[in-house]
Amino acid sequence: MFLHINDMYNFLTRALSRAGGTFHHKGMWMGGAYGIVTADPSNIEYMLKTNFKNFPKGKYFRERFQDLLGDGIFNADDELWREQRQAVKAEMHSSRFIEHSLQTMQDLVHQKLLKLTDNLVRSGESFDLQEVLLRFTFDNICSAAFGVDPGCLALDIPDVPFAKAFEKATELILIRFLIPPFIWKPMKFFGIGYEKTLKGAVGVVHEFAEKTVKGRRDEIRKHGSLCHLSDLLSRLVEIEHTERGKKLLFPDKYFRDLCINFILAGRDTTSVALAWFFWLVYSNPQVENRILCEITDILSLRGTQAENEVIFTKEELNKMVYLQAALSESLRLYPSVP
Known part of the structure; x- marks a missing residue:
């Protein structure tokens, strides 16, 4: 990984492809970095949802991020994590x-x-x-x-x-x-x-x-x-x-x-996902056409000539079913997002 630090995503993608989606990782000698790298959706679901409490970040992770993230939710475990999640989720x-x-x-x-x-x-x-x-x-x-x-x-x-x-x-x-x-x-x-x-x-x-x-x-x-x-x-x-x-x-x-x-x-997360989405739309003209047709149909329901700069309402956005499906599918196809 150190030798491929400037090409990390492609390196990991190739390694995951060769290993069938999951491989054991062992870091530099005496570094203490070891574990499992996975892109298997069922593994991700098991760790982040089904049995989340059994996969804390642990001292190795928290120690390295402490200077920047402190005790924030990305660097917290157990009660501290639940406390912050509850507060943020409610708001x-x-x-x-x-x-x-x-x-x-x-x-x-x-x-x-x-x-x-x-x-x-x-x-x-x-x-x-x-x-x-x-x-x-x-x-x-x-x-x-x-x-x-x-x-x-x-x-x-x-x-x-x-x-x-x-x-x-x-x-x-x-x-x-x-x-x-x-x-x-x-x-x-x-x-x-x-x-x-x-x-x-x-x-x-x-x-x-x-x-x-x-x-x-x-x-x-x-x-x-x-x-x-x-x-x-x-x-x-x-x-x-x-x-x-x-x-x-x-x-x-x-x-x-x-x-x-x-x-x-x-x-x-959001910026990379959007860049990936636009690349997929560019690569699939038929999808772009259907998105544009859906938007045009929704605008036609306004009954008045749409202005040059259109601001959609929440109700109009909720009607963009195909666009939402395209966004969801782009995330499913994105290699780094489970």
Whole structure:
């Protein structure tokens, strides 16, 4: 894996194909990394659903991600994991958060994403669609989690310090899984090599998150309410304040870790899935035609001439059965998504 670090996905895909979908993995000598790599849907279901409690992340995993993810849901086990999942699930399924997410998505698509892609196309130069979608999902997930727009979709395609640091931190921290602890731990202790860069990137991410959390804390202490905000962080702080009064149950670190983990969950996953979907649509013109026909049929029911920039209602989106089926099928065909 170390020798194929710049071609990891293709390397793992070839290995999984040769092994029939599952193979035993043993890492570098004295590294302590061993286990099973699988792309078998039945195995994935068994681990993540049927017998989930028997597959904790464990010390090996948590130790390597601790600096970035802290005790967030991606790095938690047992009661801590259940506690966070319950809190996040309750808010994410609320009608208020769903409405906020829909509005945030629509605003980003129509006010930024479409304008940026149109500007890139007009320039006549080629561009990386996945990179654009990555910027889109980063802005979207930050707005949903923090209530903050980092501005990655600006027309000049800026380097946003927080976004750049987040990407650098997630890339560098994975190196800890490829080299033994007796190498990366001394590097961390003495602050040398990639561990020094990692520490700097994590510092930028944490500073941004802590500043945002502190801002919400200060605002609710000053005004007594965050009812005008619907992002995940604000709703959780509001609930805590309402139920506990001025006695704050969780430290700022709890909310910082939760939101950083939430961003990690929604950033790469959605952007890569969208890039894969558009590639499949491009490769299957008949599917594209059926999607366009379905959209045209739904627009024809409006009874009025559709404007150039169409914003679909929830009811109209629910009628796009073929589009939903195409999205579901693209995820089934995606080699890295169970």
